[in-house]
Amino acid sequence: MTVITDAAENVAGAGVSGSRRVRRLTGRxxxxxxxxxxxxxxxxxxxxxVPTLVSVLLSFSSWDGIGGLATIKFVGxxxxxxxxxxxxxxxxxxxxxxxxxxxxxxLPTPFGVFLAYQLDKSIRFTRFxxxxxxxxxxxxxxxTGFIWQTIYDPDNGLVNSILGTNKPGVxxxxxxxxxxxxxxxxxxxxxxxxAAYIMILYLAxxxxxxxxxxxxxxxxxxxxxxxxxxxxxxxxxxxxxIILVVTIIESLxxxxxxxxxxxxxxxxxxxELLSILIANNILGESSLVGYGSALAVIxxxxxxxxxxxxVFQTFRKEQQS
Amino acid sequence: MARPRPGQLPTLDxxxxxxxxxxxxxxxxxxxxxxxxxxxxxASDPNTVTFGSNGSDAKPKQAYQAVLDAFAKQSGGLTAKxxxxxxxxxxxxxxxxxxxxxxxxxxxxxxxxxxxFANKGLLHPIDDVWDxxxxxxxxxxxxxxxxxxxxxxxxxIYNYPWGVFYRKSLFAEKGYEVPKTFDDLINLAKKMQGDGxxxxxxxxxxxxxxxxxxxxxxxxxxxxxxxxxxxxxxxKESWADPKIKSVMDSWKRMLPYYTPGAxxxxxxxxxxxxxxxxxxxxxxxxxxxQSFTSQADQDDLDFFAFPEINSQYGTTAVEAPMDGFLLSxxxxxxxxxxKLLEFLGGAAAEDTYLSIDxxxxxxxxxxxxxxxxxxxxxxxxxxADAKDLSQFGDRDSDxxxxxxxxxxxxxxxxxxxxxxxxxxxxxxxxxxxxxxx
Numbered sequence: 119m120t121v122i123t124d125a126a127e128n129v130a131g132a133g134v135s136g137s138r139r140v141r142r143l144t145g146r147x148x149x150x151x152x153x154x155x156x157x158x159x160x161x162x163x164x165x166x167x168v169p170t171l172v173s174v175l176l177s178f179s180s181w182d183g184i185g186g187l188a189t190i191k192f193v194g195x196x197x198x199x200x201x202x203x204x205x206x207x208x209x210x211x212x213x214x215x216x217x218x219x220x221x222x223x224x225l226p227t228p229f230g231v232f233l234a235y236q237l238d239k240s241i242r243f244t245r246f247x248x249x250x251x252x253x254x255x256x257x258x259x260x261x262t263g264f265i266w267q268t269i270y271d272p273d274n275g276l277v278n279s280i281l282g283t284n285k286p287g288v289x290x291x292x293x294x295x296x297x298x299x300x301x302x303x304x305x306x307x308x309x310x311x312x313a314a315y316i317m318i319l320y321l322a323x324x325x326x327x328x329x330x331x332x333x334x335x336x337x338x339x340x341x342x343x344x345x346x347x348x349x350x351x352x353x354x355x356x357x358x359x360i361i362l363v364v365t366i367i368e369s370l371x372x373x374x375x376x377x378x379x380x381x382x383x384x385x386x387x388x389x390e391l392l393s394i395l396i397a398n399n400i401l402g403e404s405s406l407v408g409y410g411s412a413l414a415v416i417x418x419x420x421x422x423x424x425x426x427x428x429v430f431q432t433f434r435k436e437q438q439s
Numbered sequence: 440m441a442r443p444r445p446g447q448l449p450t451l452d453x454x455x456x457x458x459x460x461x462x463x464x465x466x467x468x469x470x471x472x473x474x475x476x477x478x479x480x481x482a483s484d485p486n487t488v489t490f491g492s493n494g495s496d497a498k499p500k501q502a503y504q505a506v507l508d509a510f511a512k513q514s515g516g517l518t519a520k521x522x523x524x525x526x527x528x529x530x531x532x533x534x535x536x537x538x539x540x541x542x543x544x545x546x547x548x549x550x551x552x553x554x555x556f557a558n559k560g561l562l563h564p565i566d567d568v569w570d571x572x573x574x575x576x577x578x579x580x581x582x583x584x585x586x587x588x589x590x591x592x593x594x595x596i597y598n599y600p601w602g603v604f605y606r607k608s609l610f611a612e613k614g615y616e617v618p619k620t621f622d623d624l625i626n627l628a629k630k631m632q633g634d635g636x637x638x639x640x641x642x643x644x645x646x647x648x649x650x651x652x653x654x655x656x657x658x659x660x661x662x663x664x665x666x667x668x669x670x671x672x673x674x675k676e677s678w679a680d681p682k683i684k685s686v687m688d689s690w691k692r693m694l695p696y697y698t699p700g701a702x703x704x705x706x707x708x709x710x711x712x713x714x715x716x717x718x719x720x721x722x723x724x725x726x727x728x729q730s731f732t733s734q735a736d737q738d739d740l741d742f743f744a745f746p747e748i749n750s751q752y753g754t755t756a757v758e759a760p761m762d763g764f765l766l767s768x769x770x771x772x773x774x775x776x777x778k779l780l781e782f783l784g785g786a787a788a789e790d791t792y793l794s795i796d797x798x799x800x801x802x803x804x805x806x807x808x809x810x811x812x813x814x815x816x817x818x819x820x821x822x823a824d825a826k827d828l829s830q831f832g833d834r835d836s837d838x839x840x841x842x843x844x845x846x847x848x849x850x851x852x853x854x855x856x857x858x859x860x861x862x863x864x865x866x867x868x869x870x871x872x873x874x875x876x
Contacts, residue, residue, distance in 0.1 A: 180875075183534050183535075184534060184538065184559045184561070185559065185560075200869075200872060204865075204868045204869055205869065206847075206848075206862075206865045206869075207843075207847060267645065270703075271703070271708075272699070272700040272703045272704070273700060286637075286699030286700070287699070290699055290700070292700055292702055292703045293703070294644065294645075294703050295644055295700060295701075295702030295703030295704075296702070296854070297851070297854050297855075377646075379645065380645065380646060382527065382645075382646030383646040383647060383648045383649050383842060383846060384648050384841075384842045384843055384844075384845075384846035384847045384850070385843075385847045386648070386847070386850055387847065387850055387851040387854055390847075395843075398842065398843050399839070399843060401531050401532070402530070402531050402533075402534070402838065402839055402842065403530060403531075403533050403534060403552070403555070403838045403839060404555065404837045404838050404839035404840070404873065405534060405839060406839065406843075406872060406873075409872065
């Protein structure tokens, strides 16, 4: 919201200072500018803020989604109490969302950067590699789920066939069935996409970077690692921030892959995620709209932490400079 | 929670217009609601009835089309326009579907799941249709077609039993006998394991935790009787009751004999073991027949009743889910819809349907059973002999409760059976969210 108000002020300011020179067009200018700012603001408020606030409001209610508004019963913080104290799926879900985030930041994202850095050098067949690595991003997450389901199939799947762990009684690994393994199995499948996504983003950044910087570093006798950490990486700061934000968003909104693999009929032990709990509680025949909204509020609060810290950091730096 | 009487519509006063707008915007943010609303283009066409179908699988789709074609042939100009939706998505979206612009007539299930919507006033009673078709159905079916207010809402088309399915040739070859009691069942499983077979072929992987409910339903009905089971499902009994603990204890005795990888496989994949005779038995519904592609194998398929646990209750309760049709609250073509429902409740519709989708059974007394195979004949008798008919875990109870509370707990139980006591306590403590009335 801050961004929008700022933008509005800037635009309004420009309008005022400009009005001295082109006084005749003031009326139309105002209308045009008003529309240009007003329509997006209106849409933003109607589509983002109103639903968000209504969700927060609903999180204090008990409603099955059937009948008019009169059937909504407000129950105070009961949904939150249930969530924190009674629900056996809530804390695992929070934990899994955090694991997802940390895993994404530590493994597939740096790996995607690594791939991009390698592909940026003019190696042979680089276009082929780019295409091959990028392919998972083009496939929808649901299809990714189906593909990995066959890869992880305990009897005939690729992984167990290679490892020889498809012999019940002797060595048998249920990648998606075992509640201690399934989260990691799904994370690997998700990384397959995430690394590719980061690779293409970073590659675009590298292509736009000034090659003379690296040449200069090389002439100064910097090693490959030094060139990357001291020159390339800092020079690509805008891209780095985008990648960080994308990674956080991808981790928090993780849903489709897990839903395909396990979530469409309640949650599976080991694969609880906040997004899945929200969907299962709000959608379906006998929904708990209030309880689902309370879960959504928790996800909102968790999402706000990285977003706000990013926004504050950006603005602090802008003020400093 | 207060449930409005059928027919009583929620009212909106003028003051709440703004609130409606706000809530509308809020609801728009709920994904999935956008999926509601469907091909109701023939708004006031007196010659068309819209028919919402969840029969998206190949056979049901074809079978329903044949039924609707047969209806058009004899109705004198009235046609039914099908609107086929993905089976699971249809159920997921049913709330918004019924509150939006539902089709006139649509497919649904008997039991608590139908009564829930009837009590919410989202269905149109069809007592006058039943005046005409009532003579076709046995009493147990009639009872399942009524809601708690005594009115009829449901026209059934078929049902099918759950049981323990096995291969006759395999039992004959190994000299196995059909178990009479639960102890016999466990001994048989032990013997099968000794013979290198996988005793209980089960599959509840992926999103198929619901497969676990069938076993629980039977264990509970055999241990504690039909009435206790239904009361438990309706939220009137405690899940922390020692009676349920003993059910879980029986279940624990079965678990060591489950197929390896049962938590990872869908039943469709798991049932391959029954087809290729590497597995012994499968607690499942008659739809397991869909896995048998060769006629010879299909003829070899047989089932027995889930064996007795408590002699007081014997094996008199049978799980036999029944599918059929409902009439939405404000059908665009009420007269036409009732004509369609009347046709659907007749023997001709049922015969047409079952001639294509033969994994189900007619519930209509007048339906033609002469073409039934041995398995179907046995199943019809099995259901006819039952004293009580349960529907299925998620049809006899609040589906949200079952999906979000019971199924995850059962999935956890199968992974770590020793946690059963705490899982039952968890189910009990979450129950009040769903059953408040």
